[in-house]
Amino acid sequence: MRETDLVIVGAGAAGLSAASEAAKHGLSVTVLDDNLLPGGQYFRRLPTSYRHTKETVFDKERARADALYATTGQKGVTYLNDAVVWEAPEDGVLAFARGADSGRIRAKLTIIASGAHDRPAPFPGWTLPGVVTAGGLQNLLKGQRVIPGRRAVVAGNGPLVLLVGATLARAGAELREVVEAAPILKRLAGSIADLLAMPKIVRQAADYRLAIMKSGAKLRTGWTVIEARGANELEEVVLAPIDEAGKVNRSRSRTVKADLLVVGFGLMPSIEMVRLMDCKLEWKPLRGGWVPVRGANFETSRPGVLAVGDGAGIGGVEMALREGKLAGVIAAERLGKLSRDQAASLKAPIQSEIAKVETFRRGLERLYAMPPAFLDLLTPETIVCRCEDVTAGELRARQDAGFGSTAALKGTTRTTMGRCQGRNCLRTLLALIAQASGQPIDQVMMPRPRLPARLVTIGDLLQEELPPIEMPKDPHLPRGEQVS
């Protein structure tokens, strides 16, 4: 089994910052990344064989990105790409699939920096080819410099809407409409004081808006997508105004021809590993939903397991970079590489920067807060579970027939049981149950976390040499209750 002082799951902004800082203070650090190249989503890297011939508007983050990528070659850092962490078999041990190199790693401390993905946003037609997430669009831009359509509409809620609109405008797409569900222009005056804690981001947002306006696209606030239409691919998008309670006004809807619809209704933390490790969770809707409970020093309810960055609650890239760095200092202190005083003086400036980002986040949350309106958009034919092709109508029929619980709906329809392991449908399923039962969504029972945390092949798992398994005498009884 591999051994390391500190193991970090994820090589995005938070994971790489933590690795760099911890290694700087003398820890041996192993970073497990399920991507081929480091950087995570925000700092997604172009193929290493691509050459920059000049700086463009898409290269503004290059210096920060290059510094993060360099972490993988830093002294004390072992970077394992294409490594899928799928299980935490015992305290301090993680199992990962990595082809012939699949195996386990034992660490004195664990940092989960698993990042986030787009929150599923079901509406009629959302499964058509040509409908992509905001995160996906940005990844294609950053990692491939490819735009997956030509005539584009952007719809969503949150800061990514303006960013994606600007991306498409600057890339030369025929940008038609950019619609933000929250009435952010009306709310701006009430948020601007907090937002100015990060003046650079405010300036960026203004630039994004300008790029969208210059492209000739219509920018609407207080509007949303209500339907995507097309035979086998996206052909048109239906947009409608939405009031502050989230109610859609269909009588004023507009239909726009488009072959690309980018939807971005916020991000959700990737919590599969903290769930599998049985870390306590709490419901924080403004941070993306279920997040691990963290004590002082980012520690989860499992001793020795820290969680940082978007995977611990959506805070954005500026938060993730700083939380990661702070976690690196915390790890070095805990493992005796820094005295308390040394650590305190390193922590103070990072903590004051984090306080600024938090002020900014509060402004952002006030600006963009929207009640989710998706359940009103679902028709009986709308797909809820993409992997298993389960519709809203099927789920509601089961609910009417008395199959009201998460387990019953899962067991009778296979919702959440497909390849994405519920990442695209669990949130909607919980919302449907909350609606039918009148419970708040955080009271609806989550399905039990199951192995593997992410899909792995049997072939990978067979690569690992394990000690012979001690078979229980009675396979029906748990290990602790075996009679000899």
Next chain:
Amino acid sequence: MTGFRITDGIDRGTAFQFTCDGEAVTAYPGESIAAALMAAGHRRTRVSARSQMSRGLYCGMGVCWECIMVVDGKPAVRACMTPAEPGMKVQTQHGVGPGDGA
């Protein structure tokens, strides 16, 4: 209608070809199968098992498994996470892939 590559500021190196459902597709070293297909205007990656619905790239980060295709005979390969290679044989995935009785 079709997607496109941003060429300004980037030298991608020497292009090569692979096939998708028998048709030639241009790609560059390191480019994902999904990116090359998008740039070629090919957006349907699979047909779903239960309802035979067309699906394509959605999350773009390996989470949703909507862009899975049959690559050199192997089903359920994520086009967004897999670099294209010269001569690769990529096919639209029907249901769970080869042997699905389709």
